[in-house]
Amino acid sequence: MPLLPPKRPEILDRLLRSYWADPLFFALLTAISAQATYRVFEIPFTLQTLVVYSAGLWIGAKKGSLSQLIYLLAGMLLPVFAAGGIGLQYLYDQPSGGFLAAFPLVAWTIGAINKRHRSWLRAWLAVQAGSLVLFAIGLTRLYYYAGDWTVLQVLEAGWFGYLPVDQLKILLASSIYVSFPRIRKNFENSSAEKVDTL
Numbered sequence: 001m002p003l004l005p006p007k008r009p010e011i012l013d014r015l016l017r018s019y020w021a022d023p024l025f026f027a028l029l030t031a032i033s034a035q036a037t038y039r040v041f042e043i044p045f046t047l048q049t050l051v052v053y054s055a056g057l058w059i060g061a062k063k064g065s066l067s068q069l070i071y072l073l074a075g076m077l078l079p080v081f082a083a084g085g086i087g088l089q090y091l092y093d094q095p096s097g098g099f100l101a102a103f104p105l106v107a108w109t110i111g112a113i114n115k116r117h118r119s120w121l122r123a124w125l126a127v128q129a130g131s132l133v134l135f136a137i138g139l140t141r142l143y144y145y146a147g148d149w150t151v152l153q154v155l156e157a158g159w160f161g162y163l164p165v166d167q168l169k170i171l172l173a174s175s176i177y178v179s180f181p182r183i184r185k186n187f188e189n190s191s192a193e194k195v196d197t198l
Contacts, residue, residue: 002098009165019063026055028066030078030103045165046082050135051101053127053173056110064107072100075114094159099134106130122173135159 033047055064071080079086081100091097113126135158142158143149149157 005011017080022059023067023070026051026059026064027070027074029070030055030068031074031078034082035079037082037083046083046160047169048103049106049131049166050169050173052106053110053130053169054106054177056130057123057126057173057177059111061108061111062117064111065104068103068107072103075100095142095145096138097145100137102134102137103142105137106134106174109133117127118178120174120178123177127170127173131170 018024029051032052036047038045052064052068055067059067060063075081075085075090076087081090081094082096085094091100094100107130110126110130113129114123139154139158143151143154145156146157170188
C-alpha cells in the first residue's frame, strides 16, 4: 500500500488559502531582503525596495500595502529591519526611518496605478511613481533627522547616490512582473479564490 503524504495541519492549510497568504509572503520576503545590507551613504543599500515595488505590482494596492504594514509591525518585536534592527526606537534613530515608514504607501501607490495591467510601460510608470513617494517621504524625514543640513546636502546623501541602483530595481521589478504571466495569473486567481478569514 503506497504511503500517503502527511496531511498539512488544518490551520496551515486555511492560512495558505486565506486572504493573508500573499501579504504574509511578501512581508517575509521584505524581512529577508533587509538582511543583505551595504552602506555607502547615510541610507544603506538593501534589496527591500525591490520587494516593496514587486508587492505593489504582484498583489495590488491593498494587499501590497498590507504586506508592508505586517513587516513594520513585525519589526516592533522581531529583528527584521536592516542589520537586525528592531523596535520603534530603531525607526526613530535611523536616518532611513522615513523610507521604512513609507513602504506601505509605496506599495499602495504602485498597485493603485498598475491595477494588474500587463504592459511593461504601465508597470514601469507605476513603480516610478512609487519610487517618488518613497524618496519624498524618506528625504523629508532625513532633512529633519540631520538638523543642520541644507536641502542639497540631504539630496546628495539620500537620493543622488541611490538613483542608478533604484532605477535598476525599477527596471528589474517591472521586467520580472511582465516576464512571468503564468505566475502572475496564479496570484490573480488565488486572490479571487481565497476567503477573507482564517
